[in-house]
């Protein structure tokens with residue numbers, strides 16, 4: 246075995262976003278040695294982009310809120326495809342996790358009484374999102390990072406894990422390289438936590454950061470773990486659409502939470518036209534009631550703009566398809582109208598939504614205090630991911646844990662806004678603690694040097710094909726294909742076509758070539774990302790073919806209704822012995838009677 250820079254820890258955490266940092270703190274607090282490896286710089290993980298807030302039933306703004314309401318909202322939002330135990334743990338433990346973050350120094354916005362302020366968000370019955378203006382992710386990362394570095398956690402920045410290493414069934418480490426110098430790194434560990442985030446870079450229009458190339462899901466799949474709910478890709482209803490250079494950048498749901506309304510080119514608030522039966526009782530009858538809700542009137546019900554993201558995104562697509570869209574193929578989101586309701590509206594908007602104000606002013610020359618924004622759906626979040634145990638977050642591979650966006654189960658068919666940041670805290674903590682327990686209970690395993698050498702050789706192959714096709718072109722074609730054929734509205738024949746296209750793209754990726762050398766070479770990085778993106782795109786497509794109904798974020802034009810039988814199972818994907826992807830329908834976990842009762846009570 247050539248000499249690789251080697252590191253050894255009890256627990257290796259892959260990813261330094263909210264989930265990874267919280268997992269590392271949890272493991273370190275249990276007394277084991279912890280290393281973090283992250284593709285970006287510390288403090289720059291995708292979580293830093295999170296805007297609107299962290300969902301937790303603190304009941305600071307409305308005392309009617311509690312874990313049961315949060316649990317019921319999460320299950321309803323996920324169309325009951327969620328793992329109920331995960332949804333219960335999440336709702337019960339999120340408040341303590343937010344208070345812990347506060348105790349570690351997070352500077353939240355405050356109520357007049359000095360409590361953590363909470364705001365409205367889609368699908369949440371009461372104001373529930375603890376926030377720091379519209380820069381909550383930045384504050385979360387800053388706080389966790391400050392806390393984490395004082396625990397003696399080792400951090401390898403700008404390093405990419407390429408493969409997980411196994412001893413028999415069990416994970417015993419990882420192998421990767423540093424992006425700056427291109428040198429290989431070998432990580433030995435008794436337990437590994439994946440916290441690598443999502444998959445948005447498989448699509449052309451996305452709010453996701455460059456890191457979102459589905460690495461963790463592909464690493465887990467290749468190591469023998471199961472993936473679940475891959476058909477459920479969330480398209481956030483409000484991304485910027487104009488000018489082209491900003492297409493996909495997120496416009497926070499906080500805009501609608503503060504009273505922003507959606508209108509078509511005829512000036513009609515089309516969200517009142519179609520309110521799903523599941524939400525009829527909770528939705529305002531008229532604009533006046535909706536406005537009162539956003540201003541804290543406890544007797545009012547939420548405006549239809551704050552229905553779940555899947556529904557709002559599809560309503561926008563309907564307006565555009567039927568010829569009522571905005572000039573650049575979206576609809577209008579207007580917060581400036583609130584000047585009719587409050588004298589100091591411009592100042593209020595700038596104070597409540599500072600990032601949105603600057604984002605539109607600087608990138609689109611739009612003053613959102615004076616004029617509407619043009620928006621459309623953007624690929625935003627992956628509900629699917631590594632299938633894990635609800636209590637421990639361990640995957641089906643012993644010693645391999647997953648938390649945050651790369652894990653599946655909590656959100657079912659559709660995630661509610663704010664429920665990701667709380668997911669990172671609650672399940673990041675659990676994953677770290679259980680990984681530490683696993684490391685304490687198991688001696689270090691053996692790393693197979695042949696396996697490591699093979700991974701190193703494979704990583705360098707693109708250099709042997711200097712005249713091979715550019716990996717950037719292959720990635721672009723993949724993104725366009727996924728956007729067109731496996732996007733927000735799906736059809737069987739298009740999905741089948743996508744599978745065939747994926748085979749062709751895989752062939753092209755095998756022949757991709759790069760020029761130059763190993764030291765900071767973006768072409769090489771992209772060539773290495775490709776196989777992850779392709780594997781996960783295949784999993785999304787396969788699951789989308791297999792779910793022959795429409796539910797949550799998965800909309801089939803050719804099967805537009807919900808099918809009660811299909812609603813009783815999750816799609817689970819694993820690698821077969823022949824190396825081919827296999828998909829199975831696995832019954833949803835049974836919901837205990839006491840949780841069924843909670844759902845009945847909250848109807």
Ligand SMILES: Cc1cc2nc3c(=O)[nH]c(=O)nc-3n(C[C@H](O)[C@H](O)[C@H](O)COP(=O)(O)OP(=O)(O)OC[C@H]3O[C@@H](n4cnc5c(N)ncnc54)[C@H](O)[C@@H]3O)c2cc1C
Nearest residue numbers: 260261262264291292296297298406442649650663665666
């Ligand atoms: C614009 C925007 C706004 C959002 N706002 C909110 C919000 O207000 N509330 C909310 O709840 N959710 C929000 N979300 C969603 C939420 O931010 C994400 O789901 C969440 O931050 C994911 O966190 P994570 O810890 O799972 O992953 P990340 O924060 O993405 O961290 C992933 C880490 O893994 C590393 N990594 C990836 N692959 C590898 C590899 N191969 N080797 C080594 N390291 C690797 C990355 O470098 C990174 O450090 C928003 C998302 C976006 C895009």
